[in-house]
Amino acid sequence: MTKLVYFAWVRERIGKPEEEMELPGDVKTVRDLLSHLKTLGEGYEAALQYAEVIRVAINQEHVEHSETIGDAREIGIFPPMTGG
C-alpha cells in the first residue's frame, strides 16, 4: 500500500486529503501514476486534467514526472507552490 497525500486545489478537487492505495503493477513512474489516478473518477480527472503542471514529491522530496516510484511509502501530489 502506498500513502497518497493531496494539497490545495488538488486536495479539494479529489475531495480528500489523503488515502492508502494499492498501485497496479503497470504503474512504474510518476507519469503512470497520474494517468492511473485520472481514471478513478470525476474529481481525480478535474484535479489532474493538466497533469504537466502538477508537482509530485516521493517520501517528501520533489521528483520529476519521469521518476520511478519504486517502493515509495508516501507520494505527495499538489499544484505549483505559492508560499512566501
Added chain:
Amino acid sequence: MTTAPLIRVQAQDFDLQAEIDTLTQGRQDIGAVVTFTGLCRNEQGTLSALELEHYPGMAETEMRRIAELAIARFSLLGLSAIHRYGKIAPGENIVAVIAAAPHRQAAFDGASFMMDFLKTSAPFWKKEHGADGSTGDWVAAKDADDAARDKWR
C-alpha cells in the same frame, strides 16, 4: 564550525527582534544582518485573509535544504527562516528570513536566495478569502518567481 539554519513552520506570529537577537547573541564575528518580512496585503480592500496550507514535514525539510545551500554558497554565519500557516489577515506577517554574515553583500544575497527558492520549492499554498465573505481562488504561481529563482543558477 558549520552554521546550522534555524527553521520553523508555525501558526503563531513571530517577533523579528527576538529572532535577530537569537542569531547575534554573544557573537562578535557578525558584521551584517539582513531581514526580510513578507506580509499579507489587502489587495486594494478586496481581500480579508489569506489561508496558508502546507505539507507538514516536507515544508520544514525543504526550507532546511534551501537554507543549507544559502549558508554554503554565501558563507553565512547564521540563517533563520520562519513561515506561518493558517488564516492570516492583511497587515499580519507571513514569513521572515534573517541572514547574518561578516559583510553586507553576503547577508543581502543569502536572504534573497532563501526567499527566491522558498517561494518556488517550499510546499506552501495560498488561498484568498474575499472582503465580501466569499472564499476565493487559490493564488496562481507566477512566472516571475521562477525567473527570480533562475537568476541564481
